[in-house]
Amino acid sequence: MSRAQRSVACVAVVMAVMIGLGSITPAARPAQAAGKKLDLAHIMPPPESGAIGYKYFADEVTKRSNGQLNVVFHGGTLLGKELEIMDAVKSGNIAFGTPVGAACTVFPEVCVFLTPYLVRDYNHAYAMFNGEIGRQLDDTFQKKYKVKIIYFYDYGFRHFWNNRRAINTPADLKGLKMRVQQGRVFADTVNGLGASAVPMPWGEVIAAAQQGVIDGADLPIYNINALKVYEVSKYVSMTFHNYGPTLLVMNLDAWKGLTPEQQKLVMEVGREAQKKVREVTESVDNFAKAKEILEARGMKVNAADVASFRKIAEDKIWPQYRQQYGELWDKIVATK
Numbered sequence: 001m002s003r004a005q006r007s008v009a010c011v012a013v014v015m016a017v018m019i020g021l022g023s024i025t026p027a028a029r030p031a032q033a034a035g036k037k038l039d040l041a042h043i044m045p046p047p048e049s050g051a052i053g054y055k056y057f058a059d060e061v062t063k064r065s066n067g068q069l070n071v072v073f074h075g076g077t078l079l080g081k082e083l084e085i086m087d088a089v090k091s092g093n094i095a096f097g098t099p100v101g102a103a104c105t106v107f108p109e110v111c112v113f114l115t116p117y118l119v120r121d122y123n124h125a126y127a128m129f130n131g132e133i134g135r136q137l138d139d140t141f142q143k144k145y146k147v148k149i150i151y152f153y154d155y156g157f158r159h160f161w162n163n164r165r166a167i168n169t170p171a172d173l174k175g176l177k178m179r180v181q182q183g184r185v186f187a188d189t190v191n192g193l194g195a196s197a198v199p200m201p202w203g204e205v206i207a208a209a210q211q212g213v214i215d216g217a218d219l220p221i222y223n224i225n226a227l228k229v230y231e232v233s234k235y236v237s238m239t240f241h242n243y244g245p246t247l248l249v250m251n252l253d254a255w256k257g258l259t260p261e262q263q264k265l266v267m268e269v270g271r272e273a274q275k276k277v278r279e280v281t282e283s284v285d286n287f288a289k290a291k292e293i294l295e296a297r298g299m300k301v302n303a304a305d306v307a308s309f310r311k312i313a314e315d316k317i318w319p320q321y322r323q324q325y326g327e328l329w330d331k332i333v334a335t336k
Helices: 003-021 049-064 082-091 100-106 108-114 122-129 132-145 184-193 202-211 221-226 252-256 260-283 287-295 306-334
Strands: 036-042 069-075 147-157 159-162 177-180 196-199 216-219 235-238 243-251 300-303
Touching: 036 049, 036 082, 049 069, 049 147, 049 221, 049 243, 049 260, 069 260, 082 100, 082 243, 100 108, 100 243, 108 132, 108 184, 108 243, 108 306, 122 132, 122 243, 122 260, 132 147, 132 306, 147 221, 147 252, 147 260, 159 221, 177 184, 177 202, 184 196, 184 306, 202 216, 216 221, 221 235, 221 287, 235 287, 243 252, 243 260, 287 300
Parallel strands: 036 069, 177 196, 177 216, 235 300
Antiparallel strands: 147 243, 159 216, 159 235
């Protein structure tokens, strides 16, 4: 072998070793295409009910797209406040997000559904949001907020919890300081039914209950349990006074950047996630199940006289909202 041949051979050996060690990549080695990363932010991880649906949604879209879409769920790890998340979605910094219980604050069009006792039951809610009213809201949100609604879900009907007494009729609310979410409809509900509303973000609620700043608040049964309200409160009264709708939205430009097949997949998996959350929420929202779950943790559960609460709501709270929402109000009432 000549000196030139020996030099070529040595170079080949060195190159082979370096490739094997990963120091260099040969031009012929194809680069593996990375999937489109789509972040999904939520303020809480499982077992919070919405988070259960989001984890399923992220995993299934990623799997069924064969990695072309890489949906990454961040439960309480990316952004810590609902409004921060929604600002990030609207600006396109993240793909998916939810306003959680602040849907009415972010999207005023949703406030009407929180009018106490306007939503009659779960079947009424599902018929609206998976039907014409949901489609109209999606069209409005795309035009007005530049977001696409992927699916509606809910946290169930809200019930009062407090440390003072069982609430059987509206008279039992008198003198109680009850935390409400920020938003006029929440304060109107609690004040109208007889208590004193104290607007407060959720992050302050547990400490406020411990210190006596508030007597209680309201939450769905599932989240009373999941958020360990039983550690700071004694009574749960099943009043079913507000239905709590919320939704998962996607930045509209990110949505338009998907292929038609990918859009179809996202919507299909979204409907499956919606079903999972609804099952989790609805399965515990009855007196027998609430009593079974929460009394084992030291709370006392009572079935309130819902008809007496409904009458006060219809007489004192409904008129202003009926006038404000007009045609939409009529559509809600007419939905079967």
